Amino acid sequence: MTRRQNRSRAERGIPEATVARLPVYLRALHSLQDRGIATVSSEELAAAAGVNSAKLRKDLSHLGSYGTRGVGYEVEYLIYQISRELGLTQDWVVAIIGVGNLGRALAGYGGFASRGFRMASLLDADPRLVGERIAGIDVEHIDRLETVIAEHGVSIAVIATPAVAAQEVCDRVVASGVTSVLNFAPIVLSVPDGVDVRKVDLSIELQILAFHEQRKAGGPMGEQVEREYVEAVEL
Amino acid sequence: MTRRQNRSRAERGIPEATVARLPVYLRALHSLQDRGIATVSSEELAAAAGVNSAKLRKDLSHLGSYGTRGVGYEVEYLIYQISRELGLTQDWVVAIIGVGNLGRALAGYGGFASRGFRMASLLDADPRLVGERIAGIDVEHIDRLETVIAEHGVSIAVIATPAVAAQEVCDRVVASGVTSVLNFAPIVLSVPDGVDVRKVDLSIELQILAFHEQRKAGGPMGEQVEREYVEAVEL
DNA sequence: TACTGTGAAAGAATTCACAGCA
């Protein structure tokens, strides 16, 4: 794995913050491409992605030198390079566990099937849902989890179950060799080293918004609130 | 707004990274409370929240000194203090725009109605959905957006529409005075200063997972891939 | 004694500002 070549690039060390923004750039680039734009400056692309141009250039510099001074970036080429860096030039097989409203929303999500991700399986514990066809896939019973993961070569598991079931499901997918988990259940999953978990959590996002909203309005009150606590506790 | 009192606390300056973790601590604390635990050490709480204890203590120190040396934190009191800091001791009125599977999932989300958030309205552009009752609320037509925001005093708008509609919906809610937006549409919203937007994006999360998954497997290949690009472009 | 709270050190991420190149 040390076969290197001419291209000078920071050896396998893209900052996490940069990785998190690459998908945003990619989306902006696709949108430019759809509008027939072939070349874009860092200033324009940054605006489309909602960041400042210095940050964008620094981020892209971690991938290599894919721009042209005095001109900008070629949209198609940059799409390819970012896709490659993110691993989207290969297909990742995804299984969704939990087919409530959220699971359905995820299954039906378009951008999913399109670039780099193949939804292979939908699983649920509720026997009444088994056999139902959603987004072209038959829902299977959770009992088949291990079999399905092995047969399809699932590498990313999306957990969209109720909170109480999430840890057990997680343990099972991890035991089956899955090392990437996207968790929608409102619970902190514990996993062994080497397994990546990302969490998407509506209520956390709302709470962060509430914090800022409150701040705009003047912040939490002082001693008055201290009194309210005493009352609240004594109810 | 400069009436201060004894409690020494960094004057209105809680780091953003800390704010983003407070909801996680809060959830962990509620879970401890449900299990009848009255007191917790930074070590235990940190484990439950999936962070290390130094970080937890530093985070909490930004709110004030709510622990007891040699003992730990009183669960109930800490819940109250964090809730207050996040602005959850008051109710925030939320409207969801877009009632597809995702909107339904959000509407049905339990933790929502419970702590600090009141779902006041569901809106959709599709006349066939108008009048349908979801989670106890009648879906209204998007034409009524401005009226609904004013009447209910909506302060947080959740955008769960298709991407093409999202910016227009966003413009309208902002024009109606909403300054906090939670966006589920896969698009960068542009808003004036003073408006907070948070984004939840499935495909970005998947892409970040794919990056790490690829890394585990050995990273993007070198010159071989460079050739593949040429072929891909020439299709 | 067993914990919290916090300065100080280390590490990451962002921004500045400009050299260098097409």
Add this chain to the structure above:
DNA sequence: TGCTGTGAATTCTTTCACAGTA
């Protein structure tokens, strides 16, 4: 000339390690 790519400066975040205290 007009842009990218990047060192250097700055700011933010995490971690260390221990003084202080119930």
